[in-house]
Amino acid sequence: MISIFQKFESEGILGINRRIGEFILPNNPREHYPLVDDKWKTAELTRQFHVPMPKHYGVVDTFGGIQKTKNLVKDHPGFVVKPANGGMGNGILVINKTEVLENGNVLFHKSDGRVLLEKEINHHISGILSGLYSLDGNSDTCILQERLECHPFFQEISFRGIPDIRVIVYLGYPVMAMLRLPTKESGGRANLHQGALGVGVNLLDGMLTHSVCNDKLIYVHPDTKQTLSGRVIPHWLSILEMSSRCYDMSGLGYLGVDIVLDERRGPLLLEMNARPGLGIQIANRMGLVKRLKLAERIVNSADGPKDRVHRILEELKRN
CATH class of the missing domain: 3.30.470.20 (ATP-grasp fold, B domain)
Incomplete structure (x- = not known):
């Protein structure tokens, strides 16, 4: 058999x-x-x-640098946040649209329809830097990349x-x-x-x-x-x-x-x-x-x- x-x-x-x-x-x-x-x-x-x-708009490699994220993507209403050493799609965040409110707050619209606050984006990037999504579990770098059509x-x-x-x-x-x-x-x-x-x-x-x-x-x-x-x-x-x-x-x-x-x-x-x-x-x-x-x-x-x-x-x- x-x-x-x-x-x-x-x-x-x-x-x-x-x-x-x-x-x-x-x-x-x-x-x-x-x-x-x-x-x-x-x-x-x-x-x-x-x-x-895809074009890279910038990189965030320190926790202190997280605050510069908004400036790195300000001319790009759509962008992608991804770990440099990630795998299986983990840690990737796709932003379709950025909305600036009258009070100066920024809303980030995800591809799945959800809306994130600036502090939520920053928290996600903090997780990337901590190695939450890296292949080896070590600290990582965050890449801000072009969102494709x-x-x-x-x-x-x-x-x-x-x-x-x-x-x-x-x-x-x-x-x-x-x-x-x-x-x-x-x-x-x-x-x-x-x-x-x-x-x-x-x-x-x-x-x-x-x-x-x-x-x-x-x-x-x-x-x-x-x-x-x-x-x-x-x-x-x-x-x-x-x-x-x-x-x-x-x-x-x-x-x-x-x-x-x-x-x-x-x-x-x-x-x-x-x-x-x-x-x-x-x-x-x-x-x-x-x-x-x-x-x-x-x-x-x-x-x-x-x-x-x-x-x-x-x-x-x-x-």
Whole structure:
């Protein structure tokens, strides 16, 4: 009798232990982790490699500096507050609109409809600095970032927040992708752990395939009631090439690249992840192992980002 583990192995399902032992540890030098774990360092890196990213308005790195937040964002009625070393979407606060009252008090309108006072924003930033949301629990830095405008492609199928596209890149070759769509349950955040949708994407053409929410297959968005499969993500080739370039930029052989589509600026790098999760396999109803082994077979050190994308797409067409 075949065990469930043998069945997973035959389907090429990548598990956590194998992901770490066979793909992350040999290919991701520890000294490169800060380049992707610290979003401020990532932003500095993207400028060197000419990779577009949401603009940073400023950084708050001391408790005494919290009071300057209002001045850093005064010319930007919408903005994002996020921990530099956060993970899984924790600690991110999206402000859609800033309202100055006649008495001088400031109200901050969140993407989920709630309104925060200035002292509440400051309290949240204080939590970030204390390390409340950091990956390692140590003290952190707060980044004030541009709030993006949702690309028209997503307006019908997403709930409030900005969706993102996760691409797994191995040895510089994009091997699997999914779209993450915010829901009411996720509070408008594109994070699977908080209830966002994961939608598989055909790597060849950017077409949406299967959808999952809380690890269960679904066929329509629970809030917008729209069918998702069959739609094609715009700028798909540019998204794959940007993902591939992140390999050269980060020095990491196995990474997750998160890209957003802005209405005005097109594809932008949101962040990179040295330990991307495995839920992408559920969304695609496909194991990662075969794709990773394909990248190992075709790897060519002379390839640049465009060459790598072309090479793996050609291989996938043949198989």
